[in-house]
Amino acid sequence: MNNRNQINLELQGEFLEFLENYHGNGYGFDNEKENENKQIKKNSNEKEKKIKQIRKKKRQNKLKEEERGKEKENEKEKEKEKEKEKENEQEQEKEQEQENVNENKRKKLKQELKIKIKKAHNKQWSDRIYNILTADSNCKNDCKYCYMKAMKNRFFKTDLEDFTMKVNEKKVKKGWRKNKLKPKLFMFPSSHDIFDQFVGDYIKVSKKIMLAGNEVLIVTKPSLVCIKKIIKQLSYFKKKILFRFTITSDDQDILDYWEPNAPGFEERLNCLKLCYENGFNTSVSIEPYLKFPNTLIKKITPYINDYIWIGSMSGLNSMKDIKIDEKKRLNNLYRFENTLKLVNEFKNNKKILFKTSVMSKIINNI
Ligand code: SF4
Numbered sequence: 001m002n003n004r005n006q007i008n009l010e011l012q013g014e015f016l017e018f019l020e021n022y023h024g025n026g027y028g029f030d031n032e033k034e035n036e037n038k039q040i041k042k043n044s045n046e047k048e049k050k051i052k053q054i055r056k057k058k059r060q061n062k063l064k065e066e067e068r069g070k071e072k073e074n075e076k077e078k079e080k081e082k083e084k085e086k087e088n089e090q091e092q093e094k095e096q097e098q099e100n101v102n103e104n105k106r107k108k109l110k111q112e113l114k115i116k117i118k119k120a121h122n123k124q125w126s127d128r129i130y131n132i133l134t135a136d137s138n139c140k141n142d143c144k145y146c147y148m149k150a151m152k153n154r155f156f157k158t159d160l161e162d163f164t165m166k167v168n169e170k171k172v173k174k175g176w177r178k179n180k181l182k183p184k185l186f187m188f189p190s191s192h193d194i195f196d197q198f199v200g201d202y203i204k205v206s207k208k209i210m211l212a213g214n215e216v217l218i219v220t221k222p223s224l225v226c227i228k229k230i231i232k233q234l235s236y237f238k239k240k241i242l243f244r245f246t247i248t249s250d251d252q253d254i255l256d257y258w259e260p261n262a263p264g265f266e267e268r269l270n271c272l273k274l275c276y277e278n279g280f281n282t283s284v285s286i287e288p289y290l291k292f293p294n295t296l297i298k299k300i301t302p303y304i305n306d307y308i309w310i311g312s313m314s315g316l317n318s319m320k321d322i323k324i325d326e327k328k329r330l331n332n333l334y335r336f337e338n339t340l341k342l343v344n345e346f347k348n349n350k351k352i353l354f355k356t357s358v359m360s361k362i363i364n365n366i
Pocket residue numbers: 139140141142143145146147148149190191192193221
């Protein structure tokens with residue numbers, strides 16, 4: 001027994017030693033404690049793991065929440081965009097409606113304006129017209145664009161080369177009844193010019209018209225000889241007289257072609273200066289303008305106390321015997337775009353008025 005115990009003790013001693021060496025210090029005896037520690041550690045790890053999982057879940061929930069929030073915002077945004085689109089569409093519809101109303105208004109105004117321009121065509125300058133040459137007399141100036149020449153030829157079969165001008169004596173001798181109403185403005189002459197050979201008769205008739213309580217608009221391509229006589233003999237009536245000198249260009253070559261027998265540019269300008277300096281009412285008609293009138297306007301403006309009128313030529317394409325180059329040049333000058341340029345250039349010039357020919361060109365092309 002003692003021997004066996006001894007053997008068993010030794011065996012156990014060896015076994016324990018083996019165990020100790022195999023698992024480290026205190027394995028056999030500390031196993032429980034170690035297990036406890038391990039359990040604590042395990043519990044702690046599990047707790048930590050759980051906390052992590054909870055945190056993770058929280059984070060995920062938060063993210064999901066945020067995403068839902070974002071989605072909601074996006075939906076709201078989309079809703080807003082839709083509303084905005086709808087508003088824009090409504091706005092566009094309104095604008096279109098307004099545009100239609102404006103367009104109709106514009107059309108109506110344009111139509112009314114066209115009628116007004118048409119009605120004003122022969123009344124822009126005077127209440128009445130008066131002439132003292134016989135209806136079949138051709139005007140000696142022989143302007144190529146003269147509509148009177150064509151008309152006389154058509155109605156009286158006049159010889160276009162015959163410039164024998166005859167004064168209508170009846171018209172010179174005619175007595176004028178006193179005008180008790182508002183003074184009438186007589187454009188005198190309207191279908192011929194004033195020439196030295198009958199300027200005496202012209203002055204006589206002008207006096208009668210004015211003594212009858214009317215006023216006279218003297219439209220002429222002025223010659224110094226006639227204007228000096230008129231100034232001298234009608235100075236008493238200067239308040240009742242408005243000179244309107246036709247100066248269609250400041251380019252003498254152009255004038256020589258279109259108005260071959262009329263006084264030159266310098267002579268007409270001198271007539272204008274003379275009337276202005278003598279205290280008469282002065283104006284100029286640039287009708288038909290034969291080139292862009294910017295330089296001409298600069299030259300005449302200092303001697304104008306009334307208006308400068310600008311008008312274009314009518315019937316150019318039906319005129320016979322006109323140089324092809326000149327027709328081309330003038331057709332280009334009177335093109336819509338160039339007429340608009342003319343209007344834009346001078347619309348703010350308080351001294352300038354446009355004839356119906358210019359206004360019609362614009363209004364009919366817009
Ligand atoms: S001055 Fe007048 S009326 Fe005489 S030819 Fe010229 S446009 Fe005709």
